[in-house]
Amino acid sequence: MQNDAVLTMRGICKRFPGTMALNHVDFTLRKGEIHALMGENGAGKSTLIKVLDAQNAGISTVYQEITLCPNLTVAENMFIGRDPGKSVHWKEYEKRAAAILDGLGIPARPRQELSRCSLAVQQMVAIARAVDMKCKVLILDEPTSSLDEKEVEMLFKLMRDLRARGVGIIFVTHFLEQVYEVSDRITVLRNGELVGEYAVADLPQVELVAKMMGKDLNDLADLEQVGQKSLGGQEVVYDARGLSSSESRPFDFSIRCGEVNGFTGLLGSGRSESVRAVFGADRVTGGKVQIKGKTVKISKPHDAMTHGIGYLPEDRKRDGIIADLSVRENIILALQVMKGFFHPMSRSQMEKFADEYIQALQIKTASQDTPIKSLSGGNQQKVILARWLLTHPDYLILDEPTRGIDVGTKLEIQKLVLKLAEENMSVTFISSEIEEMLRVCSRLIVMRDRKIVGELSGDDLTQGHVMKTIAGGEQ
Amino acid sequence: MSAVKTERAAKRREPLTNTSLLMLISVCIFFFMYAAAIIFMGDSGFTKPQMFFDLLNDNAYLIIIACSLTIVMIGGGINISVGGVIGLTVMACALFLNGNGIENSFLSILLTLLLALGIGLAFGVGQGFLVSYLDIQPFIVTLAGMFLSRGLTTILSVNPVKVTHAGFLELVKTKIKIPWLGYTAQNGNLIPAKLEIGAVVALCVVVLMYVLLRYMRLGRHIYALGGNQQSALMLGINVRRARFSSYVISGVLSGLAGFIFLMHKPTGNASVAMRSEMDAIAASIIGGTLLTGGVGNVIGTFFGVMILATIQKIIGLSPLKESYWQDMTSGAMLGFFILLQSVVLSSRGKKMKLPDWMKIGAPKKTA
Numbered sequence: 001m002q003n004d005a006v007l008t009m010r011g012i013c014k015r016f017p018g019t020m021a022l023n024h025v026d027f028t029l030r031k032g033e034i035h036a037l038m039g040e041n042g043a044g045k046s047t048l049i050k051v052l053d054a055q056n057a058g059i060s061t062v063y064q065e066i067t068l069c070p071n072l073t074v075a076e077n078m079f080i081g082r083d084p085g086k087s088v089h090w091k092e093y094e095k096r097a098a099a100i101l102d103g104l105g106i107p108a109r110p111r112q113e114l115s116r117c118s119l120a121v122q123q124m125v126a127i128a129r130a131v132d133m134k135c136k137v138l139i140l141d142e143p144t145s146s147l148d149e150k151e152v153e154m155l156f157k158l159m160r161d162l163r164a165r166g167v168g169i170i171f172v173t174h175f176l177e178q179v180y181e182v183s184d185r186i187t188v189l190r191n192g193e194l195v196g197e198y199a200v201a202d203l204p205q206v207e208l209v210a211k212m213m214g215k216d217l218n219d220l221a222d223l224e225q226v227g228q229k230s231l232g233g234q235e236v237v238y239d240a241r242g243l244s245s246s247e248s249r250p251f252d253f254s255i256r257c258g259e260v261n262g263f264t265g266l267l268g269s270g271r272s273e274s275v276r277a278v279f280g281a282d283r284v285t286g287g288k289v290q291i292k293g294k295t296v297k298i299s300k301p302h303d304a305m306t307h308g309i310g311y312l313p314e315d316r317k318r319d320g321i322i323a324d325l326s327v328r329e330n331i332i333l334a335l336q337v338m339k340g341f342f343h344p345m346s347r348s349q350m351e352k353f354a355d356e357y358i359q360a361l362q363i364k365t366a367s368q369d370t371p372i373k374s375l376s377g378g379n380q381q382k383v384i385l386a387r388w389l390l391t392h393p394d395y396l397i398l399d400e401p402t403r404g405i406d407v408g409t410k411l412e413i414q415k416l417v418l419k420l421a422e423e424n425m426s427v428t429f430i431s432s433e434i435e436e437m438l439r440v441c442s443r444l445i446v447m448r449d450r451k452i453v454g455e456l457s458g459d460d461l462t463q464g465h466v467m468k469t470i471a472g473g474e475q
Numbered sequence: 476m477s478a479v480k481t482e483r484a485a486k487r488r489e490p491l492t493n494t495s496l497l498m499l500i501s502v503c504i505f506f507f508m509y510a511a512a513i514i515f516m517g518d519s520g521f522t523k524p525q526m527f528f529d530l531l532n533d534n535a536y537l538i539i540i541a542c543s544l545t546i547v548m549i550g551g552g553i554n555i556s557v558g559g560v561i562g563l564t565v566m567a568c569a570l571f572l573n574g575n576g577i578e579n580s581f582l583s584i585l586l587t588l589l590l591a592l593g594i595g596l597a598f599g600v601g602q603g604f605l606v607s608y609l610d611i612q613p614f615i616v617t618l619a620g621m622f623l624s625r626g627l628t629t630i631l632s633v634n635p636v637k638v639t640h641a642g643f644l645e646l647v648k649t650k651i652k653i654p655w656l657g658y659t660a661q662n663g664n665l666i667p668a669k670l671e672i673g674a675v676v677a678l679c680v681v682v683l684m685y686v687l688l689r690y691m692r693l694g695r696h697i698y699a700l701g702g703n704q705q706s707a708l709m710l711g712i713n714v715r716r717a718r719f720s721s722y723v724i725s726g727v728l729s730g731l732a733g734f735i736f737l738m739h740k741p742t743g744n745a746s747v748a749m750r751s752e753m754d755a756i757a758a759s760i761i762g763g764t765l766l767t768g769g770v771g772n773v774i775g776t777f778f779g780v781m782i783l784a785t786i787q788k789i790i791g792l793s794p795l796k797e798s799y800w801q802d803m804t805s806g807a808m809l810g811f812f813i814l815l816q817s818v819v820l821s822s823r824g825k826k827m828k829l830p831d832w833m834k835i836g837a838p839k840k841t842a
């Protein structure tokens with residue numbers, strides 16, 4: 001049994017200042033298996049992977065954040081850094097790249113500049129690079145968080161093919177369904193410690209969650225009780241007619257006080273672009289906007305903020321974190337901007353706020369003063385969420401607030417959103433997970449091809465209905 | 476079947492990359508400008524090929540250091556010591572030629588060339604080490620290099636040093652004659668077009684650097700480094716070595732440029748090639764190199780130098796011949812190019828009316 005192990009780690013420890021990221025962890029990967037590595041945010045998954053990768057013997061890794069060069073072509077990104085020759089054979093690169101991309105069904109052309117590909121395709125190119133390295137071990141750290149369903153299917157097919165060829169795959173994700181769909185085994189980490197290794201068949205989903213969170217929960221249903229959906233009051237907080245931006249087509253949209261609604265649709269359907277237009281994040285090109293009945297002009301994020309709108313962007317790398325500032329400073333940032341820099345907050349006040357939200361969102365950090373870049377991926381996301389919650393806007397837009405966040409905290413965030421709505425905050429919620437949207441939203445706006453194609457509320461809010469509207473069947 | 480499809484996919488024309496687009500713009504502008512000069516100022520010599528060769532002869536050293544800056548800038552760095560290194564090289568070589576007393580003039584010149592390259596190499600290695608292995612800001616390191624080299628030049632000699640070495644002066648006079656591009660003077664004599672050795676060397680440098688950047692592993696690593704340093708590291712590139720090499724190449728080229736300068740004007744002087752680093756940066760930018768790194772091309776840089784040189788020539792031959800007019804037009808040109816670049820780059824992929832070859836599919840953002 002132990003003989004077919006391609007990778008064995010015993011008693012791995014890794015310490016960062018203030019945290020024990022890994023504490024005597026054992027890990028075994030067998031030939032031709034897909035092994036899920038599970039744990040809450042900050043449990044040490046990425047750290048374990050980085051330790052592994054440093055060994056660098058037939059191991060290739062696709063990291064949580066895309067690590068390719070945007071100014072090079074797709075083909076070059078697949079071969080650069082690992083061709084021992086002194087010169088570059090473009091023709092050969094391009095031919096080989098075309099064959100690999102074709103074989104894996106990746107919709108990219110070898111000579112395309114990488115920055116011209118969508119995030120999802122860039123992710124696939126990173127995987128193609130790893131696959132071509134003929135590795136015995138392939139590590140995928142949250143590869144699916146920016147992919148849509150079809151792309152995830154493509155990726156899974158690819159993973160199964162590789163497994164059949166005897167490659168051992170380590171798969172990190174926060175999507176439980178995906179784990180059960182492709183994995184053979186699961187290793188669970190908690191707080192840098194090994195909880196155990198299990199065969200998928202022996203570990204029902206409920207138990208997996210319990211193991212990750214370290215709480216013995218009676219059943220998942222208990223956990224599923226998020227709260228009562230909020231329909232909202234009568235007053236219209238925000239109303240846009242024919243709003244359009246450089247990236248989105250004209251659309252009408254409104255939200256009432258205390259309402260939670262959501263935009264849904266496939267990736268690229270324009271849901272993010274719509275809310276960016278609302279916030280003035282892209283160049284607004286037309287439309288009439290009213291806030292609480294008064295006509296206002298929102299052409300840049302600052303306008304939106306002064307009118308009480310908050311926005312959590314989808315791309316935390318680009319629009320979100322300021323890597324070298326501390327957790328506290330990152331949390332306080334938006335509030336400080338809203339107050340204006342001439343009304344500084346006292347240090348103790350800032351500390352209080354930061355503490356409050358570190359508690360509420362269970363942000364795993366050594367201290368408030370830790371630079372945000374040393375937090376785990378999911379915890380960085382939580383810090384940005386805290387930033388916007390702290391400003392207590394009248395209207396909060398959350399674009400993929402739970403991406404890369406573990407199950408337990410996901411539910412906490414959903415609860416929090418509903419609680420805020422009860423306190424009369426209006427919230428627009430965007431998520432790739434329809435179940436999550438159904439749990440919190442009382443109204444769903446469905447988009448396809450950059451147009452609003454339907455609006456669902458009340459009894460229409462079922463998975464089946466939403467899927468049908470998205471796909472564009474009968475309405 | 477799949478093989479056929481693959482073949483076709485590889486053959487499909489891709490939209491121009493940013494690098495080639497920016498380069499193309501400067502090539503077009505150069506030809507446009509030169510054509511305009513021929514039409515409107517033909518009688519002041521622009522119709523003769525010799526005018527073009529003179530631009531090459533006078534700016535050979537600038538072409539070389541502009542290439543050296545392009546390489547560093549593609550890697551996301553900067554090197555403002557190149558002018559100083561030229562000054563130092565010119566002075567050191569002039570003194571060495573006059574004072575070495577070696578009988579064999581060929582050997583003496585060869586040693587001078589090695590001295591020039593050695594000075595450049597020393598600066599390249601020192602600066603490259605500080606920037607790449609000690610992670611010091613390249614601007615500061617090369618600023619220090621600039622002061623150091625200018626200071627050393629003055630220490631070597633405060634007064635101008637004229638080269639008296641007979642063999643070298645012979646070399647200075649040697650020109651490549653191209654009769655069929657010449658013209659017939661009024662007295663009926665055929666005057667052939669003349670190209671200096673330095674200009675030929677400069678053209679060779681452009682070609683070599685083009686090959687290095689496009690077809691050698693090191694060149695591609697420099698592009699990757701400029702594109703995204705963190706990613707380059709993750710892709711298994713030895714980032715430090717790539718950056719170090721870019722500064723070493725830049726240093727050696729500056730030394731070579733110094734030797735070429737001396738072959739054009741055989742006098743050492745404390746103020747030689749003053750400000751030429753700024754001209755080189757301007758030429759690189761006009762040629763389509765982005766200061767942010769990852770984008771650029773030495774062919775574009777070559778045309779960048781030629782654009783600047785042509786403007787200066789035109790202004791010099793026009794009634795506005797004071798040097799401040801030359802400076803102002805160069806400044807205006809640089810501003811215009813940067814504006815043009817940012818307009819073109821930011822309008823790519825947006826729904827703006829652009830010619831087809833400039834367009835690209837809108838980069839799909841997620842959701």
Ligand SMILES: Nc1ncnc2c1ncn2[C@@H]1O[C@H](COP(=O)(O)OP(=O)(O)OP(=O)(O)O)[C@@H](O)[C@H]1O
Nearest residue numbers: 016021041042043044045046047374375376377378
């Ligand atoms: N460079 C660093 N400096 C200090 N602490 C770090 C550093 N990198 C990680 N940590 C800490 O180590 C712990 C484990 O982080 P890791 O990134 O492995 O978590 P993870 O399981 O991948 O979480 P996620 O699901 O959020 O990606 C965290 O508490 C994190 O704050």
Ligand SMILES: [Mg+2]
Nearest residue numbers: 046064376377
């Ligand atoms: Mg992680």
